[in-house]
Amino acid sequence: xxSNYLKIAFRNLIRNKVFSFINIIGLxxxxxxxxxxxLFVSHEVSYDTFHKNYKRIYQVGASLKMGEQQFNxxxxxxxxxxxxxxxxxxVQAVGRKAAPWNVTLETDPKHRFDESGFVFADEGFFKVxxxxxxxxxxxxxxxxxxxxxxxxxxxxxxxxxxPIGKTLKWNRKTDLExxxxxxxxxxxxxxxxxxxxxxxxxxxxxxxxxxxxxxDKKLNEIATGDYETFLLLDAxxxxxxxxxxxxxxxxxxxxxKDITFRLNYFANHLGVGGExxxxxxxxxxxxxxxxxxxxxxALVNFMNLTTARATTRAKEVGVRxxxxxxxxxxxxxxxxxxxxxxxxACTLAIVLFKALQPVLYKLxxxxxxxxxxxxxxxxxxxxxxxxxxxxxAGSYPAFVLSKFNPIEVLKGKFQGKGNAAxxxxxxxxxxxxxxxxxxCSIIIFGQIKKMRAKNLGLNKDQIVTINLDGQARTKNQALxxxxxxxxxxxxxxxxxxxxxxxxxxxxxxxxxxxxxxxxASMVGTIIFDVDTSYMDxxxxxxxxxxxxxxxxxxxxxxxxxxxxxxxxxxxxxxKNLEMGQGEPVEVVGVFKDFNYIDVKHEIKxxxxxxxxxxxxxxHINIKISKEADIVNTIAQIEKTYNGYxxxxxxxxxxxxxxxxxxxxxxxxIANIFGAFTGIAxxxxxLGLFGLITFMAEQKxxxxxxxxxxxxxxxNITTMLSKGxxxxxxxxxxxxxxxxxxxxxxxLQDFTYRxxxxxxxxxxxxxxxxxxxxxxxxxxxxRAALMNPVKSLKSE
Numbered sequence: 001x002x003s004n005y006l007k008i009a010f011r012n013l014i015r016n017k018v019f020s021f022i023n024i025i026g027l028x029x030x031x032x033x034x035x036x037x038x039l040f041v042s043h044e045v046s047y048d049t050f051h052k053n054y055k056r057i058y059q060v061g062a063s064l065k066m067g068e069q070q071f072n073x074x075x076x077x078x079x080x081x082x083x084x085x086x087x088x089x090x091v092q093a094v095g096r097k098a099a100p101w102n103v104t105l106e107t108d109p110k111h112r113f114d115e116s117g118f119v120f121a122d123e124g125f126f127k128v129x130x131x132x133x134x135x136x137x138x139x140x141x142x143x144x145x146x147x148x149x150x151x152x153x154x155x156x157x158x159x160x161x162x163p164i165g166k167t168l169k170w171n172r173k174t175d176l177e178x179x180x181x182x183x184x185x186x187x188x189x190x191x192x193x194x195x196x197x198x199x200x201x202x203x204x205x206x207x208x209x210x211x212x213x214x215x216d217k218k219l220n221e222i223a224t225g226d227y228e229t230f231l232l233l234d235a236x237x238x239x240x241x242x243x244x245x246x247x248x249x250x251x252x253x254x255x256x257k258d259i260t261f262r263l264n265y266f267a268n269h270l271g272v273g274g275e276x277x278x279x280x281x282x283x284x285x286x287x288x289x290x291x292x293x294x295x296x297x298a299l300v301n302f303m304n305l306t307t308a309r310a311t312t313r314a315k316e317v318g319v320r321x322x323x324x325x326x327x328x329x330x331x332x333x334x335x336x337x338x339x340x341x342x343x344x345a346c347t348l349a350i351v352l353f354k355a356l357q358p359v360l361y362k363l364x365x366x367x368x369x370x371x372x373x374x375x376x377x378x379x380x381x382x383x384x385x386x387x388x389x390x391x392x393a394g395s396y397p398a399f400v401l402s403k404f405n406p407i408e409v410l411k412g413k414f415q416g417k418g419n420a421a422x423x424x425x426x427x428x429x430x431x432x433x434x435x436x437x438x439x440c441s442i443i444i445f446g447q448i449k450k451m452r453a454k455n456l457g458l459n460k461d462q463i464v465t466i467n468l469d470g471q472a473r474t475k476n477q478a479l480x481x482x483x484x485x486x487x488x489x490x491x492x493x494x495x496x497x498x499x500x501x502x503x504x505x506x507x508x509x510x511x512x513x514x515x516x517x518x519x520a521s522m523v524g525t526i527i528f529d530v531d532t533s534y535m536d537x538x539x540x541x542x543x544x545x546x547x548x549x550x551x552x553x554x555x556x557x558x559x560x561x562x563x564x565x566x567x568x569x570x571x572x573x574x575k576n577l578e579m580g581q582g583e584p585v586e587v588v589g590v591f592k593d594f595n596y597i598d599v600k601h602e603i604k605x606x607x608x609x610x611x612x613x614x615x616x617x618x619h620i621n622i623k624i625s626k627e628a629d630i631v632n633t634i635a636q637i638e639k640t641y642n643g644y645x646x647x648x649x650x651x652x653x654x655x656x657x658x659x660x661x662x663x664x665x666x667x668x669i670a671n672i673f674g675a676f677t678g679i680a681x682x683x684x685x686l687g688l689f690g691l692i693t694f695m696a697e698q699k700x701x702x703x704x705x706x707x708x709x710x711x712x713x714x715n716i717t718t719m720l721s722k723g724x725x726x727x728x729x730x731x732x733x734x735x736x737x738x739x740x741x742x743x744x745x746x747l748q749d750f751t752y753r754x755x756x757x758x759x760x761x762x763x764x765x766x767x768x769x770x771x772x773x774x775x776x777x778x779x780x781x782r783a784a785l786m787n788p789v790k791s792l793k794s795e
Contacts, residue, residue: 006336013341020341022690023302026683027345030298031389032352033679035382036360037291042378043368044284047188048267051130055236056092057266060084060229060246062259066508066524067566069604074264075099077225078203080249081124084231088245090238095128095230097121097191098202104649105195106169107157114649115153117194120202128232129191136164136180141198147176148196150184171648176201187369199227222250230266239263258519283364283668290676293433295385297680299392300426301687302341305694307423339390346386363671365664424727427691430684431731431768432738437677439739439764444670446754447747448663454752456659457594458499459539462490462624463655464634465498466641467648468617475644477614486636488628493537494617496529499596500658504528507580509567509607523566525559525605528596529616534608535591537623544571544590553610558589563605585609598662602751621655681768685775688724692776695720696783703783716784721776728772732765739764 013020048054060081061074081094098120106112125131126138133148140146147168154163163178170176176197185192206214206226219225233242243263250261361367372378468476476494484492497504508522528534532549535542535558543561550556559567559574567574571590579585593603611617624633638650696703703716740756747753 006340008333008337010340012337013344018693019305019690022686023305023341024345024348026298026301026686027342027389028348028352029679030295030301030683031342031345031349031385032356033676034291034295034298034385035349035353036356037287037294037676038381038385039368039373039378040360040364040366041284041288041291042375042381043188043366043372044281046372046375046377048190050186050188051267053128053130053232054267056233057128058231058233058239058242058263059266060231060261061264062261064259064506064524065520066506066522067520069524071506071524074228075226076229077219077221078199078227079220080222080225081229081231083222083249084242084246087249088238088242090234090242091231092234093124093127093232095122095125095232096199096227097125097230098199098227104171105157106172107166111157112172113156114651115194117192119191119193119196120199121196122199125196125230128230131185131196132183134181134183138180140179141196142200143179144198144200144204145174145176146179146198146201148180148182149178150194151181152184153194154178154181174205187367187372202226222252231263282665283672286669286672290437290672290680293437294676294680294683295389297430297433297683297687299389300430301683301690302338303392304423304426304430304687305690306338335390342386342390360675363675364668423691424723427687427724427727428731428734430687431728431772432735434677434681434684434771435732435735435764435768436739436742437673437680438768439735439761440743441670441673441677442760442764443739443743443747443754443756444666444673446760447750448666448670450754451599451663451666451750451752454595454599456599457541457592458596460499460655460659462626462630463499463537464622464624464637465619465653465655465658466622466637467619467651474615476617476620479641479644480614480617480620482640483620483622483637486633486640488625488630488633489622489637490625491533491537491623493533493621494531494611494614494619495534495621496611496616496618498619498653498658499538499621499655500598500662501653502597504597507607509563509577509579509585509605511567511574512576512578512584523563523605525563525607526597527607527609529609529611531611531614531617534621537621538594540594541592542589543592546589549588549610554612555583555585556588556610557585558591558608559587560591560603560606561593562603563607564590566605579607599752600662600750681771685771688772688775689779692720692724692779696779699783700786703786707784713781713784717777717780720780720783721773724772724776725769728769732761732768736761736765 048057051057059074060076061072062076063070063072065071078096081096085091085094103115103118104112105115105118121141123138123142126133126141134151136148141148149157149163157163157168158166158178164180166178168176168178182193182196184194203214203219207219231242233239243261246261246263250259468479480492480494483489505527507525507527508519509525510522532553534540543564557579564571564574567577571587575587577585577587591608595603596606597604622637624630634652637652641650699720706716706719739761743756747756
């Protein structure tokens with residue numbers, strides 16, 4: 001019986017080549033794209049779940065409130081984890097790590113490489129997380145100056161030799177002993193590394209390079225520090241108890257009285273300090289919605305064309321019913337036909353999937369391990385999508401076609417008027433989805449354009465920032481002076497922080513003699529430590545410019561307009577302030593607000609604190625003249641840098657590149673909408689093309705008669721197209737409020753945002769209408785130009 005159904009299904013596919021082609025292409029594209037998005041979504045929601053005990057892993061986070069601002073952080077003292085384990089039996093293991101570094105590693109001067117993913121970790125790191133040791137002993141990482149390599153890095157430096165016991169030179173000076181091989185983190189891990197170096201190495205190097213800051217007293221403080229702390233609890237239910245112990249421990253130090261500590265669920269994809277979910281979660285929601293809509297568009301195409309052609313199958317159904325076929329048998333036949341079409345579409349979808357996979361990865365900046373394709377979650381989700389597709393695509397056509405009354409059909413009384421209303425509704429759905437995506441794309445691209453075009457309050461063009469070596473700070477001033485002499489270099493300036501980058505320090509400001517001395521009453525202010533050339537180099541505009549800067553710049557600061565406003569709004573009144581724990585500072589000038597971290601949110605209070613010792617510089621900012629050859633100038637800067645025999649690799653950043661990276665989240669969302677809007681429109685147009693083709697076939701004789709009676713091509717084209725134009729208008733009316741609401745919610749996160757003007761929706765509406773008319777009009781004109789003799793010759 002099934003073989004008979006398959007034969008009939010094959011014959012119908014071959015007999016109706018155009019409609020079969022439209023159905024298969026639409027379904028294949030819909031399945032391929034939705035599967036790609038499903039892969040992305042499955043990958044994102046599986047982040048960090050490969051750890052066996054991921055439900056019991058927490059990260060210590062904290063926040064500090066100053067005035068109306070809250071600052072979140074997750075860097076703690078290395079002592080905090082030990083104190084928690086000593087005071088709580090619920091803490092089974094404590095792991096610590098320091099943020100990745102960019103370093104230079106070498107086996108000899110001829111085999112030297114700049115590397116990223118250089119992470120410091122302790123033994124507990126391996127007890128909390130399931131990163132597999134392939135070779136070596138976990139306890140080896142307790143010793144200073146030891147390192148674990150991933151297999152890829154081991155082969156890179158030592159080839160096929162056994163790397164255990166061999167040495168890597170770190171930053172051209174420090175020897176690190178290779179004590180093991182660790183499996184590379186999977187792509188769905190929030191912790192990424194290429195090298196794992198003992199945490200004790202980091203502590204010893206910090207004490208050596210920054211002896212005044214990294215004192216034993218500082219390292220023994222409970223809260224503040226440079227290390228992320230992770231806890232493995234005996235049960236998730238223990239979290240409230242451990243949190244109470246954490247608060248009790250940190251409260252013993254009066255310096256922590258204004259800090260709020262928390263435990264962040266590690267697998268939650270949390271941002272810095274755990275204040276809110278990562279922007280990547282937004283990609284998951286948006287991508288999931290787009291995947292569902294694209295798949296629905298493809299299925300609606302299939303159902304629309306299948307039911308539209310119901311009249312051509314009506315007599316077949318009538319004959320089958322009259323000779324004894326029951327509804328179950330007919331339903332099974334149509335399910336087999338739908339399944340066959342979907343199977344062929346799936347075969348083509350696999351080809352499209354492989355072709356589109358690298359495009360999507362590049363578009364969304366993804367890196368997904370090949371092995372993830374065999375992930376049970378992804379396979380179950382994919383199977384569910386295919387099953388739902390078969391049920392949705394097959395159920396409605398099977399129900400419609402199998403319920404025909406055989407007597408009415410064989411008497412020629414079947415007209416299928418009820419099905420026409422459903423087809424129109426499905427067409428409206430297709431056009432409405434396409435319209436919503438078009439409106440959202442216009443708004444998203446418009447918002448990004450507005451932010452990029454915003455007046456930042458500074459000049460970022462032709463500015464290069466280089467990192468300075470932490471172990472050769474006595475050479476900073478000499479290096480800065482020599483770089484200034486290079487042809488093409490217009491200006492130089494030293495700073496502790498890099499523009500448009502995170503990693504800034506925060507302090508509190510208050511008026512001297514203020515009654516309320518709590519941190520909460522202070523004005524939270526971000527600090528940039530800079531030299532006197534910084535303002536000129538970035539062309540930052542003055543609000544209150546000093547006649548000249550004092551010769552002694554110690555404790556002299558500049559404030560932006562937002563800081564002045566937060567402190568009272570009068571420069572004369574706030575000239576003398578206290579910073580942090582009571583350090584007196586003097587305001588010697590006020591500069592206009594400029595965007596220094598992002599352009600998404602309002603500008604926060606900022607202090608420029610003058611560097612009085614060039615050894616405090618972490619970066620040199622270099623303004624290159626417009627007439628200079630940038631490549632050659634940077635090469636000269638690198639040569640000068642390397643001439644000082646510094647230990648770190650030469651690393652530089654263009655300020656405008658750093659600025660562009662601020663839009664990474666928005667660019668990804670724009671890419672999602674831009675690419676998938678095009679695909680959705682293509683699928684919708686395929687459906688329209690199929691429907692107008694079928695309609696033209698059904699009205700061949702009517703068109704011939706009208707032409708014989710004098711109807712023009714315009715008259716016939718209008719007759720065939722006007723119905724679709726009405727449907728386009730209805731779909732636009734439905735999609736406008738949906739898009740308006742969705743984009744209003746999205747724009748709430750932006751301080752500087754575009755207005756949702758009427759022209760956005762007018763432009764989008766005109767666009768979708770023109771697309772519908774062009775798709776329908778092409779086939780309508782072809783039908784109108786057909787010779788009436790051909791359509792009426794049998795009459």
